[in-house]
Amino acid sequence: MTRSAAPVPEPFTTSPDGKMVKCKVCAPHIPLEPKRWMLRGSMSTHLKTDSHRGHAHAGHTVSLEERVRMNEQQAEAERAQRDTQATALQNLPDFHMRSPAPREQSQQELGMWDEYEMNGGSFEIAEDPAELAEREGRQWLEREVGELSIWNAEAFAKAIGFGDTVNVDILEDDPEVDELLAEAMGNAREWTCQLSLRQGHMTRSTWLTFRYHFADVDEPETANHFGGTQGARKNNEFRPYDTKTMFLLDVLDNLPHLRISDSLMKVFLWILKECGANDVPSFYRLRKMQKSLCEHSGVPTLPCKSGQGNVFYINDPRTIIAKDWANPLVRKYIHVYPEITDGPISEIWHAEKWRKDMDLSALSQMWDDGNGVPEFTVKSILSGYPIAMPNPERTYARGRPIYTSLIDLFEQYCDFKKIIESTHSKPIETYDALTNDEVLVKLYQSSGPADNPMANEICGHMIGRANLPCRKCNVGGTHREKESDEVYHSMFTAGEPRTKGETLAEVVSQVELACLGVASHVETRQTASGVKDAYTQPWIEELINRARKMHQDEPNRTHESIKQELLAWVEENKDRVYNSFLTMKGFDPNRDTPVELLHTILLGIVKYVWYGSHSTWSEASKKTFAIRLQSTNTNGLSIHAIRSNYIMQYANSLIGRQLKTVAQTSVFHVYDLVSDKQFALWKAVGQLSALLWFPEIRDLNTYLVSVYHPYYHLLKLNASKPDRQEDVETAVANVLDLFAEIDPSKIIEKIKLHILAHVREDILRFGPLVGVATEFFECFNVIFRMCSILSNHRAPSRDIAYQLADQEAMKHRLTGGHWRSELVSDSGSAVWECAGPGVIDYLREKPLLQKLYGWTDPQPKAPGTFGLAPMTRGHGQHVRPSVNFGDTATSKALNAAAFSSISQWNPCKYIVARSGDQCIVGSWIVGESPIDNSSTIGRIVEVLSQGISAIVVIDVFHAASTRHPLFDMPMLARRQEETTYLILPGKAIQFEFNVQHDCHSAGCRANGVRPVVQERVESDLTETFIVHEGLARYVINTHAFHNAHLIRHILPRNLTAPIPLYDDRRKKHDELAATLRSSEDEKRRKKKEKEQQKQKEKEAKAAAAVPIHSSESGDPGATQDHGSRKKRKAK
Structure with a gap:
């Protein structure tokens, strides 16, 4: 018989099963x-x-x-009560017990008592x-x-x-x-x-x-075998964590660059416990807390299955976008409306896709200024407003604003598309950290940044050699047609644009052909059109096999009936069969996969010219290049430290980071190591690369657009020069023409060269191409790998998704983001909460944590901010170095009279320019002259500070009126070859730029010798280096990416604008086409002769292997050989 549970005291009540209790x-x-x-x-x-x-x-x-x-x-x-108990004990009856027999003391005891009495020792009663x-x-x-x-x-x-x-x-x-x-x-x-x-x-x-x-x-709860302090007190300062210790442990467990295994975390907990730290949880309690946080403030991880049946996991993009809107540090950078800017074009919302080309229903259709202004959709305004009221979106908006958020995706798009489309009928409910209101957000696709093979897959284009090889246009033809003058010339320009409607129609036609069961028909059509969708191709192959099998099983059945049956199945499963990119609203794959800088420029044309140069060098030439490259002045380049020996050792395996160095500096080092055409190509590639890395476009007319653009009147073009080409167009033309001049076949074999012809339209559509570069995603690879390093790889995508979700949630909490609380307000609306002040302030106040999480201060250093030189030890203590103004080079400046010669100043390491650059001594800068407020160029000689202000003395240089005769770049020199110093206020420094010494004119040689540094010490080995001669002539590096737009803004255009190589490009292209036909005819002739020679050798070998059969000879071997030959032939 089951015993009933005992009653519980107040204030508890029991559960129905009697096993649990609850405090009322x-x-x-x-x-x-x-x-x-x-x-x-x-x-x-x-x-x-x-x-x-x-x-x-x-x-x-x-x-x-x-x-x-x-x-x-x-x-x-x-x-x-104790007194009562004591009295009761005193009243107990006496018990008479037999006295024990007297015990005889030992000699040791007697000696001890004698010692006590003699020495007067004393005893204390223990506490x-x-x-x-x-x-x-x-x-x-x-x-x-x-x-x-x-x-x-x-x-x-x-x-x-x-x-x-x-x-x-x-x-x-x-x-x-x-x-x-x-x-x-x-x-x-x-x-x-x-x-x-x-x-x-x-x-x-x-x-x-x-x-x-x-x-x-x-x-x-019993702690794990390491133990732990259980049940720490709730600390509202570090909410949603119970204690500061729990918060720090969760921070430690989600570091993006340092992964902590479970075993190591247990060791940390054990160490904290052994050190006597308070509030140390057990490992189980820590994981339980993290799971609870993930459930109510984390990012859900969703299981998915691809069309081919592959299982993978993704983090819900709706939650990630909702957290961005609810984060005060991120929300202020989210734009929801297109902008017609009067200033520089720097973002995608300044460009044409948002302003002109997007479906209006895919943009934010209402305006909310927070002041009760009526909210109208764009469609209502354009249609005259009255016909469709009220707005149907108000049914689920319930007075809340509705916005559109554009995102970029390019992998496993089918499931993402379903999630994106679900927000069109059920928008994301989130908190707007800018207005402190609840808002609704819809998701749409913005662009598809990817390398060229991935971009081809997105567009459904054929990867490899096709008759129409471009994913963006229909340029091309058969190989013979590409050799003709007309088609060859068309490869240098953008052709008739492709559209996703045409691409989808072509894929549908291929699916219909596949239902007939003839693979060759489908392959012929794919080669002719260039459309071969990688997503649909497995289904095409399956349809071909199914059609063949159905025809084999039912020979009397007509091809048309089989086709109709298979097409009916395709119609039922079209979401699985067809590429999701081709059916996504507001996204055109052919136009929205822009030219990608990393894979098309650095890993494309830069790599081509680099290989074409170094592959012909001797060992002496390679050594010369390495010495020159190592002597490059890197101030103002914003690149990693140059390792020239490494670059030459692995010249065929360079990555984007090293190719970026090569593109910006090689022109100064290869002038006598390559042919004239290759050197001209180096200059053209460097010039184009710098133009494409512009972060902002101040004058679109000068930078890009010709007057033949259909929107030139909207872009305020100068119609007085109808035949001109602008900077980017000219630079692209020069690169393509030089590649073709070196090898005419390159333009039809390397599709990355033709893709450059579409740079202009992509910049018009998206703005500066650095804004859609995949280099940002590539930098995230290290985080992605670290999320996988502790996985057992049995569920790799799930483990990576879990870790990324935890890091996303941690970032959200640390930066003050809001999330939906489990509580509900009195009015029934959602309650949004954020982390406590202890959590948010911790990231702001702890530089080590900022470094571990890669967090940078959103507030850049103000212009004029300086860093003092390190303190020196003097008289047993650290002393800030100071100098007398009269003892410095600053005292020799033109305007030195404004300062006292006996005043004391502190030397500085750097000064912050208006552009945010940290300019050090030796940097080349552009500053505002205090004499006439004009832009002045010079090299920093000293940076001095006094109190909270600083001054900079520069060695003034002037730009020559002509370009360098070899490098085609602006030159710098002193006026009358006299040194002139000028003092500038710290806030007058505009920006830093890169300058190289004119070693070609000065005749600098590698005649310096210095010890090689190994293991951070000087070894007995030596190396040579460039020793610059005394000629004070320098070259402005216009191939440098850093501040390329700023240096071109202050210099005259005749010193920086690209110069067309040929006045009549069509004539030059016809000449190159003729050369191509001649070389291709020669290749085909040699190939035919080689094939004929092989055929003759084959026939001769076959004839030699067969002896002449004669009945008169009676040779049994001949008869046997002839019989065996007949058997082999029959076989």
Whole structure:
């Protein structure tokens, strides 16, 4: 018979099964029902928790004085009970026991007593360990509460049980004081407990029991084998974490560059425990807390299955976008409306896709200025407003603003497309950190940044050699047709544009052909059109096989009936069969896969010219290039440290980072190592690369657009020059023409060259191409790999998605992002919460944490900010170096009279320019002259500071009126070859740029020798380096990417604008086409001769292997050989 459960005391109530109990005092304060229940064994522990006492205090409002009085009464009652028990013991009857026999003392005992009496020794009675721990704990609490300056620590210590109770005066009840006292009391108990444990008066099991009974736990949880402090107190400062320790452990577990395994985390917890740290959770409790955070403020991870049946996981993009809107640091950078800017074009919302080409329904259709202005959709305004009111979107908006957020995706798009389209009918509900209101957000595709093979897949284009090889246009033809003058010339320009409607129609036609079961027909059509969709291709192959099998199983069935049956299946499964990119609203794959800088420029044309150069060099030439490259001035280049020997050693395997260095600097080092045409190509590639890395376009007319563009009147074009080509067009033309002149076949074999012809239209559509470069995604690869390093790779995408989701949630909490709370307001609306001030301020105040998370201060350093030179040791202490103004080069400046010659100044390491550059001594800068406010070019000689301001002295140089005869770049020299110093205010520095010494004109040679540094010390080996001659002539590096737009803005256009190579490009292209035909005819002739020669050799070999058969000879071997040959032929 089952025994019924014992009744529970107040204020508890039991669950229906009798196994769990719930506190009626605390339950109303716990939002989740499962969290309200606890084990029956936890009742006594729960009554002692701070949370229960706080809730009981809130319900009964017992003052602190009353609680002290009640404690005194309880202590008096306990003392009276002890006195009664003592009296009862005294009244017990006497028991007469036999006295023990006297024991004879040993010689040792007698000697001990004699020694005691002779020497007058004394004994002390040992103190009770409990009393000793109590006194030590009272002293510890007295010190801690005294430091807090809360009240009389001694009186309060007595009031809470450390010693005899007395009547004391207590201050007024203050929640903040109560919280500090609660923390002090808990620490005092912990300290007393640890003291007893160290002195041997308490066992470890008793100590764990003591810790448990003073913990705030929902259930009696046993720590893992490492142990841990259970039930830490709830700290609102570090919400949603219980304690600061829990917060820091979660931070440690989600570092993007440093992954912590479970075993290592257990070691950390053990170390913290052994060091006596407070609030150290067990490993189980830590993981439980992280799981809880993920459920209510994390990013969901969704399982998906591709059309071919592959299983993978993704993080919900709706939640990620919602967190961006709810994050104050991110929200201010989110734009929802197109802009017609009067200033530079720097973002996609300045360009034509948002302004002219996008479907209006895919943009934010309402305007919300927060002042009650009527909100109209664009369609309503264009149509005259009255016909479709109210707006149907108001049915689910319920007064909330609705916006559109454009995102970029290019992998596993089918499932992403479903999620994106779901937001069109059910928008994302999120918190707008800019307006502090709840808003709705729809998602649409913006662009598809990818390398060229991936871009071809997105567009459904054939990867490899096709008759029409471009994914963006229909240029091309058969190989013979490409050799003709007309088609060959068309390869240098953009052809008739492709559209996603045409591409989808072609894919549908191929699917219909596949239903006939003839693969060759489909292949012929794919080659002719250039459309071969990688997503649909597996289904095409399956349809071909199914059609063949159906025809084999039913020979009498017509091809048309089989086709109709298969097409019916395709119609039912068209979402699985056809490429999702081709059916996405607001996204045109052929136009929205822009030219990608990393893979088309650096890993394309730069790599081509680099290989064409170094592959012909001798060992001496390679060594010469390496020495020159290592001597490059890198100030103003914003590149990594140059390792020239590494670049030459792995010349065929360079990555984008190294090719970026090669593109910006090689022109100064290869002038006598390559042919004239190759050197001209180096200059053209460097010039184009710098133009494409512009972060902003100040004058679109000058930068890009010719007057033949259909929107030239909207872009304020200068119609007085109808035949001109602008910078980017000219630079692209020069690159293509030079590649073709070196090898005419390159233009039809390397599709990356033709893709350059589409640069102009992509810039018009998206703005500067650096804004859609995949280089940003490539930099994320290290994070992606670190998320996989601790996985067992049985579920790789899931493990990576989980870790990325945790990092996303941690980033959101650290930066002050909001998330939907589990609570609901009185009006029924959602409640949005964020992390506590301790969490948010921690990232702002801890530089180490910022570095570990890759966080940069959103507030850049103000212009004129300087960094002082390091302190030096003098007279046993560190001293800030200072100089007398009269002893510096600054005193020789033209405007030095404005400063006292005896004033003291501090040398500085750097000064911050208006562009944000940190300019050091030796940097070349453009500054604003204090004499006439004009732009002045010079090299920094000194940076000095006095108080909170700094001055910069520069060696003034002037730009020559003509370009360098070899490098085609602006030159710098001193006026009359005289050194002139000029003092500029620190805030007058505009930007830094790169300059190289004119070693070609000066005749600089590699005649310097220095020891090779190995293991950070100088070895016995030596290396040579360039020693610059005394000629003070320099060249402005217009191939440098950094501040390329700024240096071109201050220099005259005749010094920087690209110069067309040929006045009549068509005539040149016809010449190159003729050369191509001649070379291709020669190749075909040689190939035919080679094939004929092989055929003759084959026939001769076959004839030699067959002997002449003669019946007269009677040779049995001949007959046998002839018979075996007949058998082989039959076989």
